[in-house]
Amino acid sequence: MLWGGMYVVAKWGLSVVPPVTLSFLRVALATVVLLAVVRATKPARTFTRSEWCRFIGLGVAISVTLATQFLGTALTNASQSSLLTVMTPIFILLLGVILLDEEVTRVKMAGVVIALIGTALVLSGQYDLSRLTDTNLGGIVSLFTASLAWAAYTVWGRDLVRKYSALETATYATAISVPVLLAMTLVELWMRGSAIGKNVASLSFLLGLAYLSVFATALAWYLWYKGLEYADSGTIAVFFFAQPVVGSALGAFFLGEELGPLFFAGGLVMAIGLYVVSVRTKV
Incomplete structure (x- = not known):
């Protein structure tokens, strides 16, 4: 849900600074907060x-994720960008089986499958999925x-999370990503x-950056890593x-975007899928 809020805030932030710069500011400030708590x-x-090597790998993974996410979004249409949402849980599920x-x-x-169908319904109501085949x-x-x-x-990150804590693993991985993003x-x-836009010191940009960070x-x-303390990666991936769903709802509330019937139908189906995965995973 917190990531869904990025959809709204990023629209404001990216009008002021370019995408990788915004990612660096976001992660640098987050590192300060996390280190203080740790x-x-x-x-x-x-x-x-070997553990430091794993932390470095996690930091590089963060940097690659943020950089290629923005690059892919810039080079594709909105429908194709939705692939990021669909493919990430599937890759997590597959890597969990292969590596863990x-x-x-x-x-x-x-x-x-149920959650994926629900997400597809939500996305089809927001984007023109026929443009997925655009080259x-x-x-x-x-x-x-x-x-x-x-x-x-x-x-x-799972083994580090369970040996130490979600907080420490997220903190040191995030800190290592800062120089790479810089x-x-x-x-x-x-x-x-x-x-860089002239409004970088404006209250609205600073509040948005605070939310992102x-x-x-x-x-x-x-919280994402905290889930790994209690469940396997395939469960939390869903x-x-x-x-x-959250991003579309907030977009409608703050940006006046319209929500069609597919949004509500897809959200319900997705919720059922989440319930099945989180409650009934023994069989």
């Missing part, structure tokens, strides 16, 4: 070299890369001629389908 609540840790030997029960698979190979590859990178971030930002600003990044990424 220092206040968790003991000092000494990680092994997680079991996919019949009931869980049924819940995934832009670079954009499609970028969106698939973003989905796969976030799936890797989810699956690779390098990408410098390249972006150089290519764009430092194209504190709620959609620090809190949301922590909740990613809630993002377009």
Whole structure:
């Protein structure tokens, strides 16, 4: 639900600063918040070299996700961009089976399919899905890369989450992504001629950045990993389908966008799928 709010806030933020720069600011401020909480609540840790390597991998996965997500969105139409929402849970499910030997029960698979159908109904009501076949190979590859990178971030983080905590894993992975995103930002600003809007110091932009940093990044990424403390990656992956429903609802409330009957029908179907996955996963 917190990620669904990004749909509205990003429309304001991207009118002021370019996308990778916004991602860097978002993650840098989130790191400050997360590190402050870790220092206040968790003991000092000494990680092994292999664990630091895994943290670095998670940080790179974050950076790749954010960069390719924005690139793919810029190169494709809205319908094709919706592939990011659909493919991410599927990649998480597959990587969980391949890398973590997680079991996919019949009931869980049924819940995934139900949630996927509900999400497809929501997206078909918001976008022209007939344009999915429009050719832009670079954009499609970028969106698939973003989905796969976030799936890797989810699956690779499980062992660290369960050995230490969701808070520490999210914090150190996010912190490591900051210098990577900074390098990408410098390249972006150089290519764009430092194209930053004049409203960067406006109250509306700063409030939007605060939401992106504190709620959609620090809190949301922590909660995402917190789920891994209680359930396998395939179970929590399905909740990613809630993002377009929340985003569409907030878009209607704040931006005056219309919601058709497919939105409500799809939202109901998706909710049923989430219930099946989260409650009935033993069979």
